[in-house]
Amino acid sequence: MIDTHCHLVPNIDDGSSSFETSLKLLRQMVEDGITHAFLTSHYLPGLYQYDRALYDDRFEELQSLVQKEGINITLYPGFEVLLNPTSLTDIERFNLTLGNSHYVLIESDLNGLPKDFYENIYPLLRNGYRPVLAHAERYVSIMHKPHNAKELMEKDIYLQINAGSLLGKYGEKVRQTAWVLLNNGWVHLLGSDSHANEPNNLFPQAIKLIKERIDEHTVQLLTLDFPQMIINDEQIPLFYVYIQSSHHHHQHHKSFWERIFG
Template structure:
């Protein structure tokens, strides 16, 4: 059951100290790790921002930071295993330029891809095509919080049709980002357009892990969502084939609600 699990996999978390807008000290990272364990998480993919307007975190930097944090967690006997990855921001030369990318899995079968928060760039389909051609499946991070996808949810439908997967934020499912985002996230789940749940936790009271609560929200829809999303988190981390269902085109959002 979602309320009793203690071995969740969290595939999107800003846990590493001093690399982005997550914790700034090792002590803060350890405190966050303890919060993750309290929320039932056993495995975390550390995904600092990479290639966005503010942060550059190439693979070797992230890998080194994970090694330092894991050593400290082991020393303090915090039962959390941390893996190195990135939240890679969309750019038009993502494939053609050497960007020192880390996948969700070590073979880079899957890549956590962040779109701009406000819109979906016209070149996204070309970047997705290029990634798929090289054998990497983009996993779109938190599409339910993208302004254009809220207004035009068919944009996510088009990307999933093209071959993308998508990750919904646990806090979105329980209303932490407002009614508009909650409704959009639940619709994406029911339309088969998102495939895994993750925390996107930061060192902020309003951006905690909330993974257990997110799974409880999925269980209210249908317990089968919980089983599928839990399995997919493991499959993605291991570079295995995810469980997908038939997708349904969502209704068009014709107005913006107040958050």
């Protein structure tokens, strides 16, 4: 499995505070079945703002320690960029993408997507970037109207949800919203969003629930197939769930969800 959202590069944002802490969490992730992870440090002008070289130095040191300790996980650089008027400039200047791809993990105001949201995101799309909205289920505007998630996808924006949300870590309303998005196919990636300040065993618990309530194929799409497409810089299908009708003799039409890839 591939974790596409976690904050384990030490002393660069509000995530891990030491290499020792990061190594402990990475060992736990391996035990939980995670084989690859994007280390997505916050990039927030005025608060978490730094040169790419600083990030790379700490990322490479952590990677060296992982290899030295024999922790069997592949790490990729990444960032969680707060969307603002300077985002395109910052992304281009510091290469704030997921790995070597054109995918960019973005976040916005959790109280509701601001009026200039699209004004700030369209330049990214026009310049060939593929925005991924982090923890989409936690935005008030999406909680109030989950269909807003589909509208984002129709504008070529991908959606990531947190494993903990499916388990109620952020409250009941967020939990309900996460499952609505998942059931409708309005999710492309699952991430732990680990900040190294809590046990990281929420990921396997969430995986177990998705398998039970939906199917194993959905788990594979969100934790393996789609993340691998980011690694390969390939285009993830925005819509992969369709409603089909089937005819049965002496029965009414029946609708069912079909989850496909490609």
